[in-house]
Amino acid sequence: MSKKLFFILLLLLISTLVVLGNEEVVDVAETVEEVENDDGVICPPVDECYAVITDCSIYDIPFNPRGCCPKCDCRTIKCGRVNETECLLNGGVFKRAYSNRCCDKCESICDRVFCAPVINCNGIIIKADPINGRCCDRCLVLTSTSGVTTGSSNPNAQCENSFCIPVNSNNCKGKIIPKKIEDGICCDSCQNYCDYVQCSPVNKTICIARGGQIVDKDITAGRCCEYCKTVTSSSTSSSSSSTSSSSSSSSTTTGATTLSCTIPCPYVDEWVCRAQGKVLVPANPPTRCCPTCEYSSTTFVTTYGWCVGQICPIVNPHICYASGGYYYGPDFSIGKCCPSCESKPPPTSSSISSITTTGYPNVCDSVKCKSLSPAQCLSQGQTFLPAYPPYRCCDSCNPIFVVDGLYK
Numbered sequence: 265m266s267k268k269l270f271f272i273l274l275l276l277l278i279s280t281l282v283v284l285g286n287e288e289v290v291d292v293a294e295t296v297e298e299v300e301n302d303d304g305v306i307c308p309p310v311d312e313c314y315a316v317i318t319d320c321s322i323y324d325i326p327f328n329p330r331g332c333c334p335k336c337d338c339r340t341i342k343c344g345r346v347n348e349t350e351c352l353l354n355g356g357v358f359k360r361a362y363s364n365r366c367c368d369k370c371e372s373i374c375d376r377v378f379c380a381p382v383i384n385c386n387g388i389i390i391k392a393d394p395i396n397g398r399c400c401d402r403c404l405v406l407t408s409t410s411g412v413t414t415g416s417s418n419p420n421a422q423c424e425n426s427f428c429i430p431v432n433s434n435n436c437k438g439k440i441i442p443k444k445i446e447d448g449i450c451c452d453s454c455q456n457y458c459d460y461v462q463c464s465p466v467n468k469t470i471c472i473a474r475g476g477q478i479v480d481k482d483i484t485a486g487r488c489c490e491y492c493k494t495v496t497s498s499s500t501s502s503s504s505s506s507t508s509s510s511s512s513s514s515s516t517t518t519g520a521t522t523l524s525c526t527i528p529c530p531y532v533d534e535w536v537c538r539a540q541g542k543v544l545v546p547a548n549p550p551t552r553c554c555p556t557c558e559y560s561s562t563t564f565v566t567t568y569g570w571c572v573g574q575i576c577p578i579v580n581p582h583i584c585y586a587s588g589g590y591y592y593g594p595d596f597s598i599g600k601c602c603p604s605c606e607s608k609p610p611p612t613s614s615s616i617s618s619i620t621t622t623g624y625p626n627v628c629d630s631v632k633c634k635s636l637s638p639a640q641c642l643s644q645g646q647t648f649l650p651a652y653p654p655y656r657c658c659d660s661c662n663p664i665f666v667v668d669g670l671y672k
Contacts, residue, residue: 359371476492581642591603593662633651
């Protein structure tokens with residue numbers, strides 16, 4: 265009798281635990297529903313600097329399922345002032361506020377250097393000066409020779425307290441800059457191609473409201489900036505044929521006759537195509553049933569900012585200078601989408617420093633620029649970028665690098 269009572273009590277205990285477990289599951293489900301927005305999109309957790317600032321009524325939820333999630337409200341973030349000109353002139357990399365990064369930033373060569381504290385210094389402590397390339401504090405040992413006190417002549421003194429992070433050449437999507445102690449560069453570093461690309465701001469609201477698609481940046485694939493990709497009927501058919509192993513009914517209508525492509529199409533990845541120095545030629549039924557990856561010796565299609573989709577000529581800076589021309593690269597800040605080779609030299613900062621905007625002072629009047637010529641830039645393997653007050657006060661040399669197989 266006692267055994268039966270024991271089993272009955274055990275069954276009651278198990279049933280009670282099952283009921284409690286079901287209640288906990290219901291509570292979890294209710295919690296998940298609470299973080300969903302009105303359109304049923306589950307948003308990821310965000311930190312304290314984020315706030316809901318999005319009007320979901322103008323977003324295409326299936327097309328951009330995260331479009332109505334909380335985003336970082338930069339209005340609550342106080343930024344320190346970063347001078348782009350000073351940053352570049354002192355060897356830094358200027359990065360403008362972008363996406364969820366609220367503030368401008370100047371990346372220094374010292375950002376990758378860890379410094380050991382200087383203790384028990386039997387001399388003079390020389391403080392760090394990252395702007396001028398001295399990343400760490402160091403100890404200048406004093407020696408006495410014939411009654412004259414001099415500093416130590418150790419050429420490695422300024423880097424002796426530096427601990428460097430190893431640079432993985434396989435992960436560096438650009439150029440490895442070797443250390444050069446005599447110039448104050450204590451560690452190897454990697455300058456990625458995208459470090460020198462200034463991205464034009466993309467208005468996601470306008471892009472999606474016009475039926476466009478936001479394509480995120482992907483540095484590993486050579487896509488330095490996010491951009492708005494216009495979705496049209498032709499691009500939709502080409503993307504559908506490129507993302508599937510076969511195209512079923514891509515067709516076009518001419519008059520009363522409908523011509524269709526029913527042949528199987530291979531998968532063509534646009535960015536792999538560009539990385540090979542080629543361009544993606546989309547399908548265009550009935551004359552071209554499948555997308556292809558082909559070499560283009562004369563043109564390429566821009567993929568940055570609001571210049572997306574514009575066909576530009578490929579201009580080799582070296583050939584341009586060798587033929588007596590002057591190379592002008594794309595400059596989205598002034599609406600120039602394509603590179604060009606022109607017969608007249610670009611204006612220098614000294615010749616246009618007096619440019620002012622009616623009713624406003626010229627912010628470049630107080631900036632001192634070093635003298636620079638296109639020939640100097642070319643001799644360093646770089647391209648000349650002229651000043652453009654008030655947006656860019658000084659001439660500069662920018663690296664010539666290849667993104668997606670094309671000169672930029």
